[in-house]
Structure formats: C-alpha cells, structure tokens
Amino acid sequence: MSSINVIDSIMGSGKTQYAIQYMNEATELERFIYITPFLDEVQRIKDSVQDRTFKEPDNRNNEGTKLRSLKDLIAKGEDIASTHALFRTADDEVIDLLTEAGYTLILDEVMTCVEPINVRPSDIRKLERAGDIEITDNRVIWKGDPNDDSRYLDIRLTAQAGNLFYYRGKFLVWSFPPDVFKAFDKVYVMTYLFDGQIQKYYFDMHGFNFDLYSVKHDGEKYRLLEYDKTSENRKELYGLIDVYQGKLNDIGKRKNALGVRFLQKADIEYLAQVKKNLYNYFQNIAKAKREEVYYSTLKEIEKTIQPKGYKEPRRKKGEDKKPPQVVIPHNARATNLYGEKRAMAYIFNRYMNQEIKVFFQDNGVKVSDDVYAVGELLQWIYRSRIRNGEPVELYLPSSRMRQLLQDWSEYKL
Structure with a gap:
C-alpha cells in the first residue's frame, strides 16, 4: 500500500512551493508524476523544478492520444507533469506500468474520484433485459458485445474497466480505480479542509490510511508540520x-x-x-x-x-x-x-x-x-x-x- 500524505493547509500557505522545493531536493532515484487542474500550472512546474526535465504527455504517437503518451513516458521512467483530466483516464495498463516503476505522485488539489453518469433508468433496465449488463453487488458488469460502439459506448468502457456502479435502482456512478493510488510508492495530496472533500470519503471507502500535515515557511524553507487547524489564522x-x-x-x-x-x-x-x-x-x-x-x-x-x-x-x-x-x-x-x-x-x-x-x-x-x-x-x-x-x-x-x-x-x- 502506498504511503499517503495529505497536505491540508490553507490557501496561500505554500503548498505548491513546498512541492517544488521537495522535487528540487529529491535524489535522482526518485521519480515524480505531478498532477494539477490546469495546463498553466503544468508549465509552472516544468519551469520551476531546476534539475529535472518534466515531460508533458501529448498526442504525437501512433494512437494519437495523450493516454498513450503518458504510458510511454512512465515506461521510460520520465518525470511527468499533466492534468487531472488525463489522470482520470488511467486504466489497467497504467496501473501495471506504475506498479514496478517506483513513482511519487503529487496531486495538486483533490481530483474528481466519483461522478454520476447521466443515463436514464429506462436505458439501464433496457441494457439489463437485453443481457448487455449484469448488476452484482451494485457493480455493473458488461456482458454484451465487447466491442460495442453504440450510444452506450461510454457505459461499456466504464463497466469493462470495473468502475461503474448502480445505486437504488435509479442512477449510475463512476468511481476512479483505487489501484492507481496503490501503484505509487508515495502519494502527496495538496488541498484545504480535506475532511469535507469527496476524495477523503473515497479514501475512507477504499480503506486508505493517510497522514495529515500543514505546511509552513520558517524563514528559510517550507516544512511539513503535524496538522493543526488552530494555526491557520x-x-x-x-x-x-x-x-x-x-x-x-x-x-x-x-x-x-x-x-x-x-x-x-x-x-x-x-x-x-x-x-x-x-x-x-x-x-x-x-x-x-x-x-x-x-x-x-x-x-x-x-x-x-x-x-x-x-x-x-x-x-x-x-x-x-x-x-x-x-x-x-x-x-x-x-x-x-x-x-x-x-x-x-x-x-x-x-x-x-x-x-x-x-x-x-x-x-x-x-x-x-x-x-x-x-x-x-x-x-x-x-x-x-x-x-x-x-x-x-x-x-x-x-x-x-x-x-x-x-x-x-x-x-x-
């Protein structure tokens, strides 16, 4: 199981600066994947980390996808900076590549780990009657054509990845595969008020243990301290x-x-x-x-x-x-x-x-x-x-x- 560290520190306290400092001071043996919501922050990391060359996934490959590029960069052991949007598409191949690669994940802001799927209950029942899906312990299992490319393509792909759930006979929910987090050596999540974040509940649901920290600047450098909300002013x-x-x-x-x-x-x-x-x-x-x-x-x-x-x-x-x-x-x-x-x-x-x-x-x-x-x-x-x-x-x-x-x-x- 990964070592998960949550830097729960008020906005402007220096979370990103700490991450940049940490990556600048790390040995050559440590590899990083830095995930942030916005492309301009990707560029900031590429510009700010001195002795490493962070690579950004692109679509210049045979498959024409950033996901393929991400996999190739992991296979080469590159330091990688990318967005939440791409990281959310991680699949079993990404998990396999990460498992032996020895990466540290730095997640700038919590990510969307759980999301409703906009599908009508009547369509779900239709797929179930047709034998295309089977619902077992709330998990949706795809039983139909493994290459189906109809209007239910998204449902098929999500169900085949094992990340689709059906609740209370009404709605579908996508959940990010927890094995992605398990594949990292270390995980750092940088946010604020983690106790109310959806990702915290996601960690609880999957039995992840995590340590809480605040970040402070002591006049010389940024340091992690034991979490104490009373120090937030x-x-x-x-x-x-x-x-x-x-x-x-x-x-x-x-x-x-x-x-x-x-x-x-x-x-x-x-x-x-x-x-x-x-x-x-x-x-x-x-x-x-x-x-x-x-x-x-x-x-x-x-x-x-x-x-x-x-x-x-x-x-x-x-x-x-x-x-x-x-x-x-x-x-x-x-x-x-x-x-x-x-x-x-x-x-x-x-x-x-x-x-x-x-x-x-x-x-x-x-x-x-x-x-x-x-x-x-x-x-x-x-x-x-x-x-x-x-x-x-x-x-x-x-x-x-x-x-x-x-x-x-x-x-x-």
Missing part, C-alpha cells in the same frame, strides 16, 4: 472579507434557498429580484466596475440573472485573449486568473451532489455537507485578491452559507 482571513449584511439577503432566508432544486424551480419574479440585487450590490454598495467583480450561481440561470453593466466581456479586436470572466464556475479553485477582483457574489447554496452522497452512504461512509460546502466556498473566495492579503467584499445571500463561513472562522468546523 482564520479570524485574520475572515477579517479581510466584508460580508454584506442587509435587505438584499432576504432572497436567501430559508435554509434551502438558492440550492440547486430551489433555483431550478424559481419563478421569473424571483430571478428578476436576484438580478436586481446583483446590480444593486455591485453598482451601489461595492461601487465596483465590471473588471473588478466576479459571481457564481447555478449554470442554468447564469444568463437569466446577469445584471446590466456586469455581463461577460468580449474579446476586443487585437487582444490576445479574452479578459477575465465575470461569471465563473461555483466550484472554481486552483486558478490565479481572478487575482485582481475585489467584489464577489455567491448566489448559491452548496450541497454535495445527492447521488454521490448516496454512493458513499451506501458504502458505510459518513459525509458532511457543511464542511464540504464551506470548503468549496473558501476555495472560490480565494480566487480573488484576498490571496494577496488584500480586503474583498462579498455578497452571500444564503443564510446557511453565511453561517457556515462564520462557523469556520470560529473553528467550529
């Missing part, structure tokens, strides 16, 4: 966030207000009020320009609630790239694109996906919606200029989310 960070308190919060009084189903069922009048509130907050309270703000909500209503003057900027003629977004994903993390933004609005009440929650509960794993929610919120807030120690303004109309943020600041979570 939460009150100081919370003091940089001017959380709006006033009538604009009336739209979020109910505990379930602004959750997924609530927003999906919201009528035109309610959404129009949300739009007015957003404009009022940014224009009159925060007195912020478009380039100084970002906000998030349920993707289905993003365009409906966009207020005048704060819509997405378009790339101007002659510009190399589009200006930073105004509307960003509500689960945004690990990006520096919004580091100049000073005013934010989180029009959402975060809960774990119900199907994922059921998946863990049916496997005997206890989950915490509250720690999960505040962890996601803090990662989102930290995309702003607060990462540079500068104050920010926040419109957080959900009464539940405001309370969770305050509870976090008082070490109650």
Whole structure:
C-alpha cells in the first residue's frame, strides 16, 4: 500500500512551493508524476523544478492520444507533469506500468474520484433485459458485445474497466480505480479542509490510511508540520472579507434557498429580484466596475440573472485573449486568473451532489455537507485578491452559507 500524505493547509500557505522545493531536493532515484487542474500550472512546474526535465504527455504517437503518451513516458521512467483530466483516464495498463516503476505522485488539489453518469433508468433496465449488463453487488458488469460502439459506448468502457456502479435502482456512478493510488510508492495530496472533500470519503471507502500535515515557511524553507487547524489564522482571513449584511439577503432566508432544486424551480419574479440585487450590490454598495467583480450561481440561470453593466466581456479586436470572466464556475479553485477582483457574489447554496452522497452512504461512509460546502466556498473566495492579503467584499445571500463561513472562522468546523 502506498504511503499517503495529505497536505491540508490553507490557501496561500505554500503548498505548491513546498512541492517544488521537495522535487528540487529529491535524489535522482526518485521519480515524480505531478498532477494539477490546469495546463498553466503544468508549465509552472516544468519551469520551476531546476534539475529535472518534466515531460508533458501529448498526442504525437501512433494512437494519437495523450493516454498513450503518458504510458510511454512512465515506461521510460520520465518525470511527468499533466492534468487531472488525463489522470482520470488511467486504466489497467497504467496501473501495471506504475506498479514496478517506483513513482511519487503529487496531486495538486483533490481530483474528481466519483461522478454520476447521466443515463436514464429506462436505458439501464433496457441494457439489463437485453443481457448487455449484469448488476452484482451494485457493480455493473458488461456482458454484451465487447466491442460495442453504440450510444452506450461510454457505459461499456466504464463497466469493462470495473468502475461503474448502480445505486437504488435509479442512477449510475463512476468511481476512479483505487489501484492507481496503490501503484505509487508515495502519494502527496495538496488541498484545504480535506475532511469535507469527496476524495477523503473515497479514501475512507477504499480503506486508505493517510497522514495529515500543514505546511509552513520558517524563514528559510517550507516544512511539513503535524496538522493543526488552530494555526491557520482564520479570524485574520475572515477579517479581510466584508460580508454584506442587509435587505438584499432576504432572497436567501430559508435554509434551502438558492440550492440547486430551489433555483431550478424559481419563478421569473424571483430571478428578476436576484438580478436586481446583483446590480444593486455591485453598482451601489461595492461601487465596483465590471473588471473588478466576479459571481457564481447555478449554470442554468447564469444568463437569466446577469445584471446590466456586469455581463461577460468580449474579446476586443487585437487582444490576445479574452479578459477575465465575470461569471465563473461555483466550484472554481486552483486558478490565479481572478487575482485582481475585489467584489464577489455567491448566489448559491452548496450541497454535495445527492447521488454521490448516496454512493458513499451506501458504502458505510459518513459525509458532511457543511464542511464540504464551506470548503468549496473558501476555495472560490480565494480566487480573488484576498490571496494577496488584500480586503474583498462579498455578497452571500444564503443564510446557511453565511453561517457556515462564520462557523469556520470560529473553528467550529
């Protein structure tokens, strides 16, 4: 079993810097695979690690796939930097190659280890009646044509890999193969509030043991210390966030207000009020320009609630790239694109996906919606200029989310 180390340290404490320092100081005998959410972070690792040449998988091979390139690089014993998206496609061949290769995995931010598959229950029953699938102890086993390339191709491939599960007669769930983590000599996971992360519950479900650490800079170098949340200066960070308190919060009084189903069922009048509130907050309270703000909500209503003057900027003629977004994903993390933004609005009440929650509960794993929610919120807030120690303004109309943020600041979570 791999040695798993979780660096659970607050944003900006130096997790990535520690990883770079560790790789720079490692002997030539140690090999690394560094996995990060974004391509620009891949380049950062390639530029920052001095005495190693990190290779990035590409599609210049006979199969024309990055997965083939990843396998070839592992076989050659190269140091590798790549993205979560590619790492999620790891299969049995990757596991076999890693098992004897002696790699250390550094995972920048938790990855999506469990995900619902969007398939109608009627299609699942149809496949079962046709004998194409068999469901044993919730695991979906493919029994049909091993080369089936119909509209059920994704189901076939996932089931053949042994990573597809069926729960409560309603939904399919994909789960990352745990043997991938077992194939590494050492694993480092760098994140914050790991206790509320889906990957933590995934580790619990598969019986992985892990050690928790914080990272600190002692004036000379970054060091790992035994995890201690009381050393995080939460009150100081919370003091940089001017959380709006006033009538604009009336739209979020109910505990379930602004959750997924609530927003999906919201009528035109309610959404129009949300739009007015957003404009009022940014224009009159925060007195912020478009380039100084970002906000998030349920993707289905993003365009409906966009207020005048704060819509997405378009790339101007002659510009190399589009200006930073105004509307960003509500689960945004690990990006520096919004580091100049000073005013934010989180029009959402975060809960774990119900199907994922059921998946863990049916496997005997206890989950915490509250720690999960505040962890996601803090990662989102930290995309702003607060990462540079500068104050920010926040419109957080959900009464539940405001309370969770305050509870976090008082070490109650």
